Amino acid sequence: MALVVSATVYAGDMTRDNGSPVGDNENSQTAGPEGPTLLQDSQLVEKLQRFDRERIPERVVHARGTGAYGEFVADTDISDLTMAKVFIPGTHTPVFVRFSTVMGYRGSPEQARDPRGFATKFYTGQGNWDLVGINWPIFFIRDAIKFPDFVHANKPSAVTGVQDANLAFDFFAHTPEATNMLTHLYSDEGMPDSYRHMDGFGVHAFKFVNAQGEVHYVKFHWKSEQGIHGIRPQDLPGSIGKDWNLMSNDLYSALKRGDDPKWDLYIQVLKPEDLDKFDYDALDDTKVWTTVPERKIGTLTLNRVPDNYFETTEESAFAPSRMVPGIEPSEDRMLQGRMFSYADTQMYRLGPNFNDLPINRPRVPVVNNNQDGAMNSGDRKGEVNYEPSTLNEIAQDPKYKYVQTPLKGTTQQAAIHKTLNFRQAGEYYESLSSQEKADLVTALSADLNHVTNDDNKYTMLSYFYKADADYGSRLAAATHADLSQVKTRAAALGDN
Ligand code: HEM
Incomplete structure (x- = not known):
C-alpha cells in the first residue's frame, strides 16, 4: 500500500529540503546569547551545504x-x-x-x-x-x-x-582553412x-x-x-x-x-x-x-x-x-x-x-534499458532490463535503421584533397560595401597588431592577400608590414 502524506505545509510556507517547516531563517541556533553556533542547527547546515554546491562546471565552450x-x-x-x-x-x-x-x-x-x-x-x-x-x-x-x-x-x-x-x-x-571564417568574424x-x-x-x-x-x-x-x-x-x-x-x-x-x-x-x-x-x-x-x-x-x-x-x-x-x-x-x-x-x-x-532534467527530457516516453547512475529519476520499470526477451520484448521498427552509405578506399589519416582555403574568403570580402570593408580591416588589423612573431604575422597577411589582393594590401598597410614580403608568401601558397 502506498503511503499517503497529507499536506500540512501550504505553498508559500518555508520548508527545509525534507519538506518540514522552518521556524527561523534569519537567526542561527547558538549556545546562549554569546556562545558558538550549534552543529545541531540542521537548517543552517543544510542551507550552507546547498549554497556551497550551487555551481556546476561551466560549458567548456559557449559558457555565456x-x-x-x-x-x-x-x-x-x-x-x-x-x-x-x-x-x-x-x-x-x-x-x-x-x-x-x-x-x-x-x-x-x-x-x-x-x-x-x-x-x-x-x-x-x-x-x-x-x-x-x-x-x-x-x-x-x-x-x-x-x-x-x-x-x-x-x-x-x-x-x-x-x-x-x-x-x-x-x-x-x-590553419589556412580558417581564412574564410576569420573574414566573417571580423566583419560588422x-x-x-x-x-x-x-x-x-x-x-x-x-x-x-x-x-x-x-x-x-x-x-x-x-x-x-x-x-x-x-x-x-x-x-x-x-x-x-x-x-x-x-x-x-x-x-x-x-x-x-x-x-x-x-x-x-x-x-x-x-x-x-x-x-x-x-x-x-x-x-x-x-x-x-x-x-x-x-x-x-x-x-x-x-x-x-x-x-x-x-x-x-x-x-x-x-x-x-x-x-x-x-x-x-x-x-x-x-x-x-x-x-x-x-x-x-x-x-x-x-x-x-x-x-x-525537465529542460532536456523528450516530450515522448523514453523506453529502453539504459538505467541507474547518479541522480537517476527515470521511470524504467520491471525486471526485464535486457533485450531480446520473450518475457517483455521492446519492439523496434526496422524502418528506422540507419541508412546504408557506400564506402571506398582503405582506412587512412590524410587531409581532404579539395581544400580551396582562400577563394570564398575573397568572395565574401568582395561582397561587402566599402564601409564594411574598412571596418573589417580596422577590426582585424587591431588584433593582428598584437602578433609579436613576424613569421606568424606575415603568414596571416599572406592568407588574406591570397583571398583578395586589396584586402591583404590594406591589412598590410594597417599593420605596417612590407607588402612585397606578403606577396611573395601569398604566391607560394599555390593556386587556391
Ligand atoms: C569538432 C568540433 C566541435 C566540438 C568537439 C565541439 C564541442 C562542444 C562542446 C564540448 C560544447 C559544450 C556542450 C555542453 O557543455 O553542453 C559545445 C557547445 C556548443 N557548440 Fe560546439 N564543438 C565543435 C564545433 C562546433 C561547431 C562547428 C558549431 C557550429 C555549427 C558548434 C556549436 C556549438 C554551440 C552552439 C554550442 C553551445 C550549445 C549550448 O547552447 O548549450 N560547435 N561544443
Missing part, C-alpha cells in the same frame, strides 16, 4: 548564454526528402533555443569577437532533435581532431587567464548588436532520409525576420561600457513586451551524386554551398523568457547527435567528432542522467 522558449511551425511539404515528422506542414513543435558566445567565461561580456551559438532543441513527436548551430554558415577548422587546439589557442591564456590574440594567430597561421556582422539581429546556420551538411530510404544532403539556415545588424568597431568600447549584458537584455526585453522574434528556416539540398561536382569538398564545413538555391520550410518564433535561468539555460544540453528518424549525420569530419563530444561533456558537466 541566453535561453528562450518558443515554437517551430513547418509550412512546406518535404516528405520527398525526409520522413521527419517535425516537417509535416502545419506541425507546431515546442522548442528551447540557447544563444551564446564561444570563448568567454559564464559571466563574460556578450559583445565578444566570437561566433554566436544558435542552438535549438525541437521537442518533436519522435523525440528531441537538436540543431546546434552558429550565426555563420562556416567554421574555422574542418577536422574534429583540431578542435581542442583551436579552443586552447583562443580561450584565455593558460598563464595569464587573459585572451591573447598572439596565441590565437599562432594557431591560425597554421561578426559582432551582432542583438541575438534577434543575426541569422543561424547548421553549418554542416546533414542527411535527409525519406520513407523510401533515399538520401539527400542538406544544410540548414535560420533567416532573421528582424534583419541583420552589427556593431561597428569604433562603437564597440562604448557598447560594452554601457551594457555588457546587451544581448540578454535585448532579447528578454523584446519577449517581455510581446515583440516575439522570428526566424524562417531554409534548406539547401544536394543529391549524393552531386557532392563531387564542386571545386571544393562539399562536406568541408569551411565552405558555403554558394550556388545551391535555398527554400523555406518553416518558421521559428521565440515567445517566452524561462522562469529559472539555471534549470533551463544552464542545464540545457544540446548535441548534434540528438536526431530523429529522417535526419542523419553526413560524413563531414567536424560533425563526426561533434557526434561524440557533446553528450560526453554533458555526462561530465551535468551527470549521466542529464536527459531526465
Whole structure:
C-alpha cells in the first residue's frame, strides 16, 4: 500500500529540503546569547551545504548564454526528402533555443569577437532533435581532431587567464582553412548588436532520409525576420561600457513586451551524386554551398523568457547527435567528432542522467534499458532490463535503421584533397560595401597588431592577400608590414 502524506505545509510556507517547516531563517541556533553556533542547527547546515554546491562546471565552450522558449511551425511539404515528422506542414513543435558566445567565461561580456551559438532543441513527436548551430554558415577548422587546439589557442591564456590574440594567430597561421571564417568574424556582422539581429546556420551538411530510404544532403539556415545588424568597431568600447549584458537584455526585453522574434528556416539540398561536382569538398564545413538555391520550410518564433535561468539555460544540453528518424549525420569530419563530444561533456558537466532534467527530457516516453547512475529519476520499470526477451520484448521498427552509405578506399589519416582555403574568403570580402570593408580591416588589423612573431604575422597577411589582393594590401598597410614580403608568401601558397 502506498503511503499517503497529507499536506500540512501550504505553498508559500518555508520548508527545509525534507519538506518540514522552518521556524527561523534569519537567526542561527547558538549556545546562549554569546556562545558558538550549534552543529545541531540542521537548517543552517543544510542551507550552507546547498549554497556551497550551487555551481556546476561551466560549458567548456559557449559558457555565456541566453535561453528562450518558443515554437517551430513547418509550412512546406518535404516528405520527398525526409520522413521527419517535425516537417509535416502545419506541425507546431515546442522548442528551447540557447544563444551564446564561444570563448568567454559564464559571466563574460556578450559583445565578444566570437561566433554566436544558435542552438535549438525541437521537442518533436519522435523525440528531441537538436540543431546546434552558429550565426555563420562556416567554421574555422574542418577536422574534429583540431578542435581542442583551436579552443586552447583562443580561450584565455593558460598563464595569464587573459585572451591573447598572439596565441590565437599562432594557431591560425597554421590553419589556412580558417581564412574564410576569420573574414566573417571580423566583419560588422561578426559582432551582432542583438541575438534577434543575426541569422543561424547548421553549418554542416546533414542527411535527409525519406520513407523510401533515399538520401539527400542538406544544410540548414535560420533567416532573421528582424534583419541583420552589427556593431561597428569604433562603437564597440562604448557598447560594452554601457551594457555588457546587451544581448540578454535585448532579447528578454523584446519577449517581455510581446515583440516575439522570428526566424524562417531554409534548406539547401544536394543529391549524393552531386557532392563531387564542386571545386571544393562539399562536406568541408569551411565552405558555403554558394550556388545551391535555398527554400523555406518553416518558421521559428521565440515567445517566452524561462522562469529559472539555471534549470533551463544552464542545464540545457544540446548535441548534434540528438536526431530523429529522417535526419542523419553526413560524413563531414567536424560533425563526426561533434557526434561524440557533446553528450560526453554533458555526462561530465551535468551527470549521466542529464536527459531526465525537465529542460532536456523528450516530450515522448523514453523506453529502453539504459538505467541507474547518479541522480537517476527515470521511470524504467520491471525486471526485464535486457533485450531480446520473450518475457517483455521492446519492439523496434526496422524502418528506422540507419541508412546504408557506400564506402571506398582503405582506412587512412590524410587531409581532404579539395581544400580551396582562400577563394570564398575573397568572395565574401568582395561582397561587402566599402564601409564594411574598412571596418573589417580596422577590426582585424587591431588584433593582428598584437602578433609579436613576424613569421606568424606575415603568414596571416599572406592568407588574406591570397583571398583578395586589396584586402591583404590594406591589412598590410594597417599593420605596417612590407607588402612585397606578403606577396611573395601569398604566391607560394599555390593556386587556391
Ligand atoms: C569538432 C568540433 C566541435 C566540438 C568537439 C565541439 C564541442 C562542444 C562542446 C564540448 C560544447 C559544450 C556542450 C555542453 O557543455 O553542453 C559545445 C557547445 C556548443 N557548440 Fe560546439 N564543438 C565543435 C564545433 C562546433 C561547431 C562547428 C558549431 C557550429 C555549427 C558548434 C556549436 C556549438 C554551440 C552552439 C554550442 C553551445 C550549445 C549550448 O547552447 O548549450 N560547435 N561544443
